């Protein structure tokens with residue numbers, strides 16, 4: 393009988409998000425993991441790998457983690473998730489990370505091109521939309537095999553605040569956040585529902601405005617609390633949802649940064665919109681019908697992304 397081989401998941405960056413990604417990938421049985429980082433972080437990735445492999449015995453997980461500082465170990469990965477890069481500290485914007493993280497992305501994307509050109513690659517590093525743009529350009533991967541994770545997390549934050557405000561189960565909240573991963577992202581209240589009931593019928597405008605503001609500043613709120621870095625549990629779980637949809641061909645419709653080719657009048661930039669993720673990677677890029685006010689907000693978000701992307705030199 394033909395055996396399906398286990399998938400191989402390359403996690404580039406073994407820091408806060410990378411470690412949580414490794415744990416979730418094993419717990420969800422996505423495949424064997426290579427947790428890669430720079431030589432200075434060798435002890436950390438080898439330690440995290442060993443720690444997770446020992447934990448596997450408790451619940452009987454079959455997937456294994458290898459800590460590595462050698463790209464040869466990443467070669468042939470089916471999925472790669474990039475968290476290599478510096479996180480924000482209090483007072484910093486994501487754009488402040490551009491120079492330092494672009495340098496890292498040049499190294500990472502070049503290595504992906506060389507060692508794992510067939511992988512579905514999810515970028516998490518910030519500034520998100522500019523980093524995924526650089527990744528696509530440098531790696532030369534097809535547009536359907538490259539995506540940025542931000543929308544799943546931003547939407548999850550929005551849903552969390554709605555559920556808290558209503559005291560209802562988060563399972564029944566359906567919501568969507570469009571646009572760039574910055575302070576002018578666009579939570580779409582008009583398209584959000586709770587158990588099928590429009591959100592606008594359940595919460596007054598002032599409360600909705602406060603939820604939108606808190607969602608937009610959700611990353612900064614956590615940076616302010618942690619002080620030494622940014623969110624990691626949420627980003628890891630959100631990236632795993634995307635990887636899982638690819639590995640198991642779930643064809644989930646999730647918001648993510650995908651290459652736009654005319655959608656919303658935008659071409660040549662990665663920007664947040666719902667996409668269908670299945671065995672073909674980003675199989676569909678879906679456009680949401682917006683009213684004039686929503687279009688204006690999306691345009692504002694796009695101009696912020698465009699400004700950062702246009703300053704990228706490759």
Ligand SMILES: NC(=O)c1ccc[n+]([C@@H]2O[C@H](COP(=O)([O-])OP(=O)(O)OC[C@H]3O[C@@H](n4cnc5c(N)ncnc54)[C@H](O)[C@@H]3O)[C@@H](O)[C@H]2O)c1
Nearest residue numbers: 405407408409429430475476477478479516517518541627
């Ligand atoms: N997209 C999102 O929604 C979202 C959310 C939170 C954080 N982030 C971003 O994710 C990134 C990682 O955050 P973190 O908290 O895990 O940071 P972290 O500092 O804990 O980990 C980053 C790791 O990258 C490694 N690294 C640096 N250069 C590398 C290279 N050339 N190759 C491989 N690894 C390299 C570092 O050694 C470090 O271990 C940051 O840029 C952060 O801003 C994105």
